[in-house]
Amino acid sequence: MTFTATVFIGTSLDGFIARPDNDIEWLTSRGEKAGDLGFFEFFGSVDAVVMGRNTYDKVVGFGEEAWHFGDRHVGVLSTTMPADADPRVTVYRDMDSLIADLDTRGIKHVYPDGGRLIQSFLAAGLVSTFIISVAPVLIGSGHRLFGELAKDVALRLESAKAVGGGFAQLRYTVEK
Template sequence: MITGHVFIATSLDGFIARSDGDIAWLLERDDPAEDHGYDDFIADIDVIMMGRGTFEKMRAVRPWPYHRPVVVLSSTLTRSDLSEDLLDKVRVANFSPEEAMRMLQSEGHRKVYIDGGLLIQSFLKAGLIADMVITSVPVLLGEGRRLFGSIPADISLRHEQTKSFPSGLVQSHYRIEA
């Protein structure tokens, strides 16, 4: 059975980026001395699925930071939009969340990291997220790109654990209740 998993940071008021996509506020708070659990999280992931916006932010980062296959869900990007060095690392697909998960399951994948605000929202609406690790950064942005959008019905969560860090970050793990 394939499952979707979220590992993301937000401002205290629930934004994942400023309105223009800027995440400098997040990078300024990153303390390399603190282990926020990303390495342990990603070690158990088979494939990363990200939205176009997240890919656009990451596409120029070198060295390429991902050591898992990446699938970008987009209705506007194509393989020809990828740089030569990413052709064997990134795949672009124009699928619904359900179609994308069926494709990945048929390829033998079991745990998928879902990354990007709109993508996370669409996967939540489709019932394809098993759990979420959300790290709150102690900053108020006032406006920007929200992690969560409107949903057709309540989504019940079960709190698994919360950790706080000396930097002020607070990380909570929630399981989606079926």
């Protein structure tokens, strides 16, 4: 494996990335007050985006103007999405084929997006950095960023700062 993966994501203070019905309005409405939180600078360093099927469906649902991936490679990890569903993406059926293809393409920096996909990347030891923007809200239930882990994942805090709109941004490096 020749690439690194950086997670850049927003959560509620209680650790959720979406409500049980996948709604993220609680995040997007507050995010408008916070600005881009450094996302565009981060995104400029990425040469591939990989997302899960639910995240892909959410992005496509935002409309064509939300498809801001440019010439970056975009992959979707899904066992149910037809391989030819969208000519802008490569559909992967499993992590092994995804990793092999990213390596073959010479990808250096990957942005994994979507809760279950991030959990899969973490379980496979592929995440090197977390940039987590914590929204000033408790939503009580929903989809957690982190699921159950087979073992502890040691992290080193690189920074913690207030970034606007009441958000706090935490940056951690995964200790290998």
